Amino acid sequence: MIGDALKNFFIAALMLLVISGEVAANEKERVLIIGDSISLGYTPFVEKALNDRAVIVHSIGNSQDSLNGVKNIDAWIGSEKWDMISFNFGLWDLCYRRPGPITQENRDKVNGSIAVPFDQYEQNLTRIAERLKKTGAKVIFQNTTVVPANEPGRYAGDVERYNRAAKAVMRRFDIKVNDLNAVSAKLPFEMRESDTDVHYTEPGYAELAKSVVQSIEPEL
Numbered sequence: 001m002i003g004d005a006l007k008n009f010f011i012a013a014l015m016l017l018v019i020s021g022e023v024a025a026n027e028k029e030r031v032l033i034i035g036d037s038i039s040l041g042y043t044p045f046v047e048k049a050l051n052d053r054a055v056i057v058h059s060i061g062n063s064q065d066s067l068n069g070v071k072n073i074d075a076w077i078g079s080e081k082w083d084m085i086s087f088n089f090g091l092w093d094l095c096y097r098r099p100g101p102i103t104q105e106n107r108d109k110v111n112g113s114i115a116v117p118f119d120q121y122e123q124n125l126t127r128i129a130e131r132l133k134k135t136g137a138k139v140i141f142q143n144t145t146v147v148p149a150n151e152p153g154r155y156a157g158d159v160e161r162y163n164r165a166a167k168a169v170m171r172r173f174d175i176k177v178n179d180l181n182a183v184s185a186k187l188p189f190e191m192r193e194s195d196t197d198v199h200y201t202e203p204g205y206a207e208l209a210k211s212v213v214q215s216i217e218p219e220l
Helices: 002-027 037-049 066-077 118-133 156-172 180-185 202-219
Strands: 029-034 054-058 084-087 138-142 176-178
Touching (some): 029 037, 037 054, 037 202, 180 202
Parallel strands (some): 029 054, 029 084, 138 176
């Protein structure tokens, strides 16, 4: 008799723990991150830092340029309710490539063509920002990180122009902009893949993630 009572007690306690865990998960804020490989690099660190407060989800795959964003934004948002959406486009937009497949080897800022011209980038961001605001979620834009001078497919100076355009668009929609560019500019060389690459080492992504977390956390 006592054994049955003890058994029932443990079962009830276990069920309570499961229910409590489900309630806790449901109480967490839901954050969607949309972006290119830079965001894919820092997202795991953001997820770890905000694990107790939010469920962090990155849109499937690399979001590439803003034209791709216009095409896929509805699918990325899906039917779920998001409390916050962090997004970025830029590095793919201002990349010059030769005709053919979109590969690292095809980058060529001398003989190639830019993926998304400046004016088109601004128009695309406007459409994306408008759609994101309609979700009712809090929205934040992570601006474009630095481009090394020796990067073969991108001009370092284009980043400032594209970020300036993005800032103007976000201002019109009352969307906060996190200056990830400034953070990336201060990272030491050993946190970068190389002087010809826009990507970072794991410690570099961890540093970028700190800035992303600081931009998201106060809004949760």
